[in-house]
Amino acid sequence: MILRLHTRPEIGRLVEDLPGKVTLPGDPVFEQNRRVLFDPDGCVPAALVRGASPADISRVIGFARQHGFDLAIRGGGHSSAGHGTVDGGIVIDLRDLDDVAVDEPTSTVWVGGGATVRAVLKALEPHGLVVGFGDSGDVGVGGIVSGGGIGYLSRLHGATIDSVLAAEVVLADGRFVMAGPDSEPDLFWAIRGGGGNFGVITRIQFQARPLPAFTGGMLVLPGTAETIAAFVAAAQTAPEALSAIAMVMPAPPAPFIPEAYKDKLVLFAMMAFAGPDDAAAAALAPFRALGPVFDAVKPGPLLSLYDGPGGEPPGMPETRTFFVDRISKDAARTIVGFLTESDSAMRMVQIRVLGGAVNRVPSGDTAYAHRDAQIMMFLANFYSDPADRSKRSKWVDDLMSALRQEHEGAYVNFLGDEGPARTRSAYPGPTWDRLRRIKRQYDPENVFRRNQNIPPASA
Structure with missing residues (x-):
């Protein structure tokens, strides 16, 4: 396969800023790491960045905005539209944000946005606890949360988002905030079903539930x-x-x-x-x-x-x-x-x-x-x-x-x-209007647009 190389000199600065975390075309592991489940456009990114912290991700967002690179956010890479990659742009790969920390006394769990469903369920199993996800173990947790999450326990415990207590989000301006019912409540509402339009979800807290049999x-x-x-x-x-x-x-x-x-x-x-x-x-x-x-x-x-x-x-x-x-x-x-x-x-x-x-x-x-x-x-x-x-x-x-x-x-x-039009059909009228207002508040320049995009409302 011949790669369409997107060489721009600015990328060298990103490599210097995040040593060991940036993979470029020509690197032996680039072809393997750039793969997502579906890639209808055959995208070849200019760089892949495996962010290991909110600070890493904030730097990449700032760099992309400064130099005019499109951004894609890759979790599990399951988007059927190939939104986890981007041709000539920068992919923020979340797979190193995979920590899972269970707090048994409160039956809660903090999960990295790049962790897979299988990893979370495996960590919860010894405690007799569960969070309801979808039907694929390879899906990234941040991705399923951003859309809703319908799977094997939905009739009993609701959608995946109904178990979310809080989330750490890196915003388009580089800030990282904690969103919850009492902190950034509009953002908290929007990320539970509004897709990847509002920021990069780096950590999520779930309320787990017992599963005795x-x-x-x-x-x-x-x-x-x-x-x-x-x-x-x-x-x-x-x-x-x-x-x-x-x-x-x-x-x-x-x-x-x-x-x-x-x-x-x-x-x-x-x-x-x-x-x-x-x-x-x-x-x-x-x-x-x-x-x-x-x-x-x-x-x-x-x-x-x-x-x-x-x-x-x-x-x-x-x-x-x-x-x-x-x-x-x-x-x-x-x-x-x-x-x-x-x-x-x-x-x-x-x-x-x-x-x-x-x-x-x-x-x-x-x-x-x-x-x-x-x-x-x-x-x-x-x-x-x-x-x-x-x-x-x-x-x-x-x-x-x-x-x-x-x-x-x-x-x-x-x-x-x-x-x-099909993206619009995912959100009833009042929901769509509110999402556009929140998009204007948190991402007025539509930095996060490699998704089922919700355009910011007009001022």
Whole structure:
């Protein structure tokens, strides 16, 4: 691969200012360190900086502003739009901000903004504590917090942001502040769902919760319309201690998939129940009654749900995210039809049933404001040849249009490179207006714009 080198003499000053923390094109580890999960533009940064403190990050921000470099903030690198990198700009890599400090008497934990979900859960496990995150162990904690956080414990404990007590943030002017209910309250409200628009989150304090017993794992069901609709109905009426993330997709050639189901549609469901074994068995019974072709759901640690290998994605995804209130049999037939007719090597419809604690938080309490939403949908259709991108984009657009109901919102953490209108759809009117005012207060020059961008309000 031939790198497009972006050589500017000013970068030498950054190397001198932060010795040992700056990696440039041509360095043997540059190619490895610049990688993110998805990079649709093939970005080659001018420099990668592994900041180990708020002071380091403040210096980089000041340097970038002085010399006109675009900035990208890399946590876990999972942005489907590739926002964790930037062509010709400077990437602030947070992976060295990975400390996790548990305070058992108060059941709280301070977490570095670059720590991964898996690292936090592993540190909490010996204490019998947990924080609810998403469904990937490799995601950076700062990234998931900035968008909301919907995962295996959301119905019981709410979104990830509902457990945040405080956060240390480095601002566009280089200051670092502590944001909480009584200190920088507007900033505290905005960073819980407003994306990476307001600063770099370097530390977060969470209220952890006890997890005395857990049952979870994969349940694979036939991917028929009847099974899909019945599964969603069961998930919506299940106890709040049960959450499920379902993916309808063609069965891969995995050893646990019966030969009769190879290449046919299946419903992969990751099941999670926080509670005693007997209560788990009762809660899981309606799902097992649907006739699984593979059942690996069993008592064990929550961490077991995050142990699967991430692997390389099968190309670049065209994705869409939106909310619905129900999945009827007709809607399930539409899902089956679209998945069956697509010829891409990988396509998927993911369904996350919400409700419970997520819905009990008033919509104005955090920048993630879709508190009345019942089901989160995520569509993905992958391509390897850029010439196929428009075809895959049309597929996700058409399927979204066919499934849309009354709710017009979107989940910001699952948005791809879809344009300002889709970013706007992540925030209802009053939320958007307030976020723009806060953006003007904390980042009036839009320094942090490599994200699902919220422009500052006019003065």
